Amino acid sequence: MTRELDRVAEYLEHLEKEVQQSPNTLKAYARDLEAFVAFLGRHTGGDWTWARVDRLAIRGFLGEMHRRGLAKRSAARALSAVRSFYKWLAIEHDIVAPIARSARIPKLEKRLPVHLDRTQAAELFALAEQRASTDAFTPTRDLAMLELFYSTGMRLSELAGLDLTSLDLLSDQVKVRGKGRKERIVPVGSQAVTALRRYLTHRDALMASVKDEKRAVFLNQRGARLSVRGIQQRMHALFDGLGVDGMRVHALRHTFATHLLDAGADLRAVQELLGHASLATTQVYTHTSVERLKQVYHNAHPRA
Numbered sequence: 001m002t003r004e005l006d007r008v009a010e011y012l013e014h015l016e017k018e019v020q021q022s023p024n025t026l027k028a029y030a031r032d033l034e035a036f037v038a039f040l041g042r043h044t045g046g047d048w049t050w051a052r053v054d055r056l057a058i059r060g061f062l063g064e065m066h067r068r069g070l071a072k073r074s075a076a077r078a079l080s081a082v083r084s085f086y087k088w089l090a091i092e093h094d095i096v097a098p099i100a101r102s103a104r105i106p107k108l109e110k111r112l113p114v115h116l117d118r119t120q121a122a123e124l125f126a127l128a129e130q131r132a133s134t135d136a137f138t139p140t141r142d143l144a145m146l147e148l149f150y151s152t153g154m155r156l157s158e159l160a161g162l163d164l165t166s167l168d169l170l171s172d173q174v175k176v177r178g179k180g181r182k183e184r185i186v187p188v189g190s191q192a193v194t195a196l197r198r199y200l201t202h203r204d205a206l207m208a209s210v211k212d213e214k215r216a217v218f219l220n221q222r223g224a225r226l227s228v229r230g231i232q233q234r235m236h237a238l239f240d241g242l243g244v245d246g247m248r249v250h251a252l253r254h255t256f257a258t259h260l261l262d263a264g265a266d267l268r269a270v271q272e273l274l275g276h277a278s279l280a281t282t283q284v285y286t287h288t289s290v291e292r293l294k295q296v297y298h299n300a301h302p303r304a
Helices: 002-019 023-044 055-067 072-093 118-132 137-152 156-160 190-210 228-242 250-262 267-274 279-300
Strands: 173-177 183-187
Touching: 002 023, 002 072, 023 055, 023 072, 055 072, 118 137, 118 228, 118 250, 137 156, 137 173, 137 183, 137 190, 137 228, 137 250, 156 228, 183 267, 250 267, 250 279, 267 279
Parallel strands: none
Antiparallel strands: 173 183
């Protein structure tokens, strides 16, 4: 049993140091593999090895998740983690067990990305600008974050990890480190540049008295890097002011992509801006645009 658990720890270390997966991906894989190990322990009395796990165990694991009421997406992610782990076992430890591939991934319901329409986006920016008109540190910073999210389409973790050395306001661009530590250069729009310059003036004044975090772009009022949770709370405060229920920060990334494609941007260009490894991932936003056009058609056409 100890050796089997050591294999999992070794695999997670491989993902972190060699594949350089993001912290969120590592946590998800660790959680899913831990759940699978716990399932095997309960249903075999602890007498199992990775080589002896059969397809019935995989199906039983999926069935247990279903009975617990977990979403199909969660089950699919867990099965993907087990499959990836077995691919690694085959390469690194010559443990060949095709049973993970034999299980069918639960059919996922199609979900279109939640995004703001242009009217909602305009109202959100008007609210953020009105709050920032006080010229206080927090609302000025929040406006800069909002502008940068919408201007670049960067992920929450990417914005939280952004350093001053990656921000070039003379060339109106930012270097973003995305998933798998891959870097990409993304343009920064003029409105975002203006908001950032205004915020950085406040940041400089804060640093003159605090002298704590010197690298991070976005700081809290104590001078430390603003956390992912802190950014979420500030953006949700703006969403609440707009009266939009259930909106998450990732919706700003969806909004960025949808508005670009609606305006005729090239799909591959949007793929590069978002940092997607596969064009298929970006294509979901074309479906969003089609659905919007269908809605316009049904609302406007006399015989729709």
